[in-house]
Amino acid sequence: METAEIRRRWLEYFEKNGHVVVPSAPLIYDDPNLLFVNAGMVPMKPYMLGQQTPPWQRATSVQKCVRTGDIEEVGKTSRHGTFFQMNGNFSFGDYFKKGAIDLAWGLLTTPQSEGGYGIDGDILWPTVFKDDDEAFALWRDHIGIPESRITRRDENDNYWHMGVPGPGGPSSEIFIDRGPDYGAEGGPSVDEDRYMEIWNLVFMQDELSAVRSKPDFDISGPLPTRNIDTGMGLERIASVLQGVDNLYEIDEVYPVLAKAAEMTGTKYGEHSGHAATSSHPNDVHLRVVADHVRSSLMLIGDGVTPGNEGRGYVLRRMLRRAVRAMRLLGYGDKALPELLPVSLERMQASYPELAADFPRISQIAYAEEDAFRRTLDQGTTILDTAVTKAKQSAASLGGTSAPTLPGSQAFALHDTYGFPIDLTLEMAAEQGVQVDQDGFRRLMTEQRQRAKADAKAKKSGHADTEVWKELRALGATDWQAYQALSTEAKVTGLVSDGARVEGLGEGSTGQVVLDRTTFYAESGGQIADEGIITTPTGQLRVRDVQRPVKGLVVHTVDVLSGEITVGDGVQAQVDPDWRVAACQAHSGTHVVHAALRQVLGPSALQSGSYNKPGYLRLDFAWNEGLSKATRSEIEEVANLAVRQDLAVSSQYMTLPEAREWGALALFGETYDEQVRVIEIGGPWSRELCGGTHVAHSSQIGALTLTGESSVGSGVRRLEAFVGMDALRYLAKERALVAELSGLVKVQPDELPDRINELLARVKDAEREIGRLKQQQLTAQAGELLGKATDVAGVRLLAHDAGDLGADEVRSLVTDLRSRLGDGAPSVVAVTGAAKGRPVIVIATNGPARDRGVRAGDLVKVAAGVLGGGGGGKPDLAQGGGTDPSAVGAALDAVERTLAD
Structure with missing residues (x-):
């Protein structure tokens, strides 16, 4: 009997017995404690816990589930799988023990010709909770099973609860005897390989006041309403009715395994007497492929996409494990285009929506394989070489310690080749090699610290640090960006293509070091100034300014005309319009941050910023999107601060003094002992900052928020225009409103009502x-x-x-x-x-x-x-x-x- 038919019979049987068929909930379920639905009763929890009134007294479902807690064990045994389907029937204050036992026995033992599963009742062994005499008597006297086939078990096996105070109750499990080939006789207490559980009936009757462990809890009394929650693993009963040993050999899974074996020229189970119990690497790899391809199909179908965290990471890991398993079996071509359609063919009988959505599903899966194939091609050889060296190093020490892959090698695989650390750990473990995880984590931390320095180096023409150290040794740059926009200066050094030169000619690009400058060097989220350096023979356009080493300011320039040589006297002139707009944006960032904290509270702390002339961007810690009303309030508070013409001042003090004064420091930044504090309106806004600012808040001009979005887990982003850019933005919006008002022939303030009226008419027309x-x-x-x-x-x-x-x-x-x-x-x-x-x-x-x-x-x-x-x-x-x-x-x- 095919799995889809088993599923159909389940739903049909319980529907005929007065149950409402409840469709499976998506694998992504609205439960903050779960990545995925991991049990058939999850969608029923609100009713079982009394949080909601159930809309029916009897219900049945076949629920899609995914469990990933032991994903590394998938394939190593025939029991571990990720995606599975759970048949369930539920009673909310309706039938209880007798009804649940009758229904279970009826479906299991009714002949297949009459719509049942046709299992011989003589090979079924019920278990009951040790003190549940009622259930014991029902199995013995009502169903007619000999006492010798009914087993009493303790709280570890036959009592159900959620691990917290709330509902609980004894359970009765139904086992099937698979025969002497699978183990010793004597019932479930003797051998749970031979006697396999196929159905669990939970009699929810107790109110638990305390739960200390699985077997240790306190019962305060009976539940006001007794409920039934049963679960039968669809894959498990399919293996019974199809006469196979395990979930990997049923009709919904085995075709993928067989296809993988055909593609790789591998025979499943050829290395042992029994494929189901084989731990040979080839059999393990085939089972991994079969399980993960089906699970990935179902996850993508329910809206999960590959990513680097949460659900997306689980999916990415499964897809990559499947692809890698095919590689280990000797198959180097693209595998998913051959395997995923096979899984679709088997699963669409139960889930026809997969067929309609397959173009999207396959596109996502195939793109992930393409990306991972590139990663594998580059990284596997590196890892294998490193593993071999680790083994040789351990052997040279006489084998007194386990071979260990250095953290530096694991980091190189991650940083250069995109190998996730868990993949490195898994691949190394397969070859008996440990990984220095502490060393890996230390290098990851150092890498984050290097990132900023690397970015600056790139902006400084890729010159070697030694070049800048040499120029710094000639003297620190007299930096006057806070005091003036122009200054006379002397050229102390020139760099081209990373090397010091004596001159730069017309049309060339390079770096210029002056003994004095008024140009702002990029830092603190504010981009560098632009402007002109005038030489005795021509002009240079300044397009970037950086500090590659402490105390040295470097200008990246394009020589527009003439030339520049070391020792020249020049005039450095910042573009005044650029600086004004940059000051507006940076001060505007501080104002928005203060307004944000005033509206949302002190926990809404800035985690990053970026500002350039006329535009600002501010990232802050927050776990949910802001409503339209909240965004409007933040914008209003910010503009009120602009209107109040608050004084903007700067002071230097020690870092401890600044913190005591209440100044905010940006998380992740490093500061000298002496710091600069920017204050706007006294204590309203105090932040450590090295940027350029306006003198009074009114000089910011107009400020308008243009967007709010998520940029990561727990981080939101606000964007805004300031000054003339804000006015231009508002002018465009005004023109758009005027155009729409003209089209629908109403005044601007009547526009929302008119649009709603038109939309209503469109909906009416569509209905007609x-x-x-x-x-x-x-x-x-x-x-x-x-x-x-x-x-x-x-x-x-x-x-x-x-x-x-x-x-x-x-x-x-x-x-x-x-x-x-x-x-x-x-x-x-x-x-x-x-x-x-x-x-x-x-x-x-x-x-x-x-x-x-x-x-x-x-x-x-x-x-x-x-x-x-x-x-x-x-x-x-x-x-x-x-x-x-x-x-x-x-x-x-x-x-x-x-x-x-």
């Missing part, structure tokens, strides 16, 4: 169009009935509906099936192609299904012709593709298949 289209479909359905033809004793109504969308096609198909009735076997197949995307929907009536005609089978054939895939239930199925010109051929394929 939908109503008319539905009427048209209903009328069309009556006309189409005469098109039905006889194909091998089955009425087939095949029709191309043109540019109808999927919902409309589905509505038409179900209407046509209803009109054809159940008097004779009938099949309805209709295609549509809205926006160039073909879709086909097929429905069958009862008599047709009695003859073995299944809508899902026919859809797969038709969707294949359309260049896509599909699936669904025997009575109704849907598929799609990419070739709208093939709809006629798809309908012909349905007819041929029906005839065959």
Whole structure:
């Protein structure tokens, strides 16, 4: 019995027994404590905990789940997997122990011909909680199982709770005896390999007041409402009903494993007597591929994308582990384009939405493989060489210590080749080598500190540090950026392509060192000044200014005319408009920061900034987006500070004095003992800062926030224009409002109401169009009935509906099936192609299904012709593709298949 059929029977059985079928929640679930849904009962927790009133008394589901806590163990045994599906049935104040046991026994032992699973009751062994005489008696007296097959177990095995005070209760687990080939006889207490658990019935009846451990808790009394929570692993019962040993060999997983084996020329299980228990590397790699490809398909389908943290990192890790496993099996080409469609083919029977979304899913997966292949190509050889050296080094010491990969090698793999540290740890461990993780972490810290220095070096023409040290030895730069915009100076050094030179000619680019300068060197988030250096024979345009070593200011210049030589007397002139706008932006950053903290509180601390003439950007620690009202309030507070013409002053003091004074220091920055404190409006804004500023806040001019966004976990970003740039921004917005007002012929203040009115009219028109289209479909359905033809004793109504969308096609198909009735076997197949995307929907009536005609089978054939895939239930199925010109051929394929 295929897994999709087991799933279908589960839902059908419980629906017939009064349960509401609840669709699976997405793997990404709104629970701050979970990366993914990891148990079938997770979506039911609010009802079990009494946080919400359940909308039904009986419910059933097949819930998608992912567990990643032991991802390293996947493939090493036949038990570990990441994605799985949990069948569950739930009762909220309705049936209890007897009902749950009756339902479980009925589904398990009812013959397959009658819709059950057809398991022989003589090989089923229930367990109950040691003190649960009621459950014991139900199994013995009501179901009729001999006492010798009913096992009492303690709190570790047969009592359920969440690990915190709240609901709990005894459980009854159902085990199946797989026979003497799997171990010793005697029941679950003797051997849980031979006796495998397939179903757990939790009788939620107790209120727990304290939970100290799994077996140690206090019960304060009975729950006001008793509930039932049961779980049956779909993959586990599939292995039983399909006569295979483990989850890797069921129909939804094994085809990927088999495809991987075929691609790599590997035979699964050839190195041991039993593939399921084999720990041979080849078998482990094949199981990793099978599990991770399916899990990745399901995760991407539910909206996860590869990333460097959280859910994205879990997905990235699984995709990369699968690709690497194929490499280790000797397959060097792209693997996912061969493997992912195989997994889709098996999973779409239960999750047809995967087929429709496969173009997006595959694009994400294949791009991640391409990126990782580049990483592997570069890094694996390096790692292997380093591992070999580590082993040789350990051997030279007589083997007294375990071989260890130096932290420097692990860091080089991460920094240069993009190898995540966990991958290095895993690959090294496979070869019996440890990794110096402390050394790796130390180098990571040093790397972050070097990043700023490296950036400065690049901006300084890639000159060697020794060049700047030599020039610094000639004397420190007399830096006058706070005092003036121009000064006379002398050229003390010139650098071109990283080397000292005596002169720079017209059209060349290089670095100029002066004995005195008024140019601001980039620092503290403020970019460098621009301006002109005038020489005795020409002019140089200054386009960047840096401090490559302490005390030395270096100007990167383009020689516009003439030349410059060492010893020349020059005039250094900062562009005054540039400096004014830069001061406005930097002071504006301080004002926005103070306004932000006034509105949100002191925890909203700046974590980074960037400002240039007319524009500022401020990053701050915050865990949620700001509302429109909050952004407006921050903007208003900032502009009130501008309007109040607050004094802006600077003072020098020791760092301890500054901290005592309440001055804010930017996290991650380093400061000298003497620091410069910028104060705006007294204590309202005090920050350590080396930037240039206006003299009074009114000189900032207009300030308008233009954006607020997330730039990382727990970090938000505000952006704003100041001065003339703010006025230009507002002028553009005013022009846009005027244009829109003119188009809809209202005054600007009436514009929102007018737009809302137009939107409402559009929605009304869309609803009317939908109503008319539905009427048209209903009328069309009556006309189409005469098109039905006889194909091998089955009425087939095949029709191309043109540019109808999927919902409309589905509505038409179900209407046509209803009109054809159940008097004779009938099949309805209709295609549509809205926006160039073909879709086909097929429905069958009862008599047709009695003859073995299944809508899902026919859809797969038709969707294949359309260049896509599909699936669904025997009575109704849907598929799609990419070739709208093939709809006629798809309908012909349905007819041929029906005839065959």
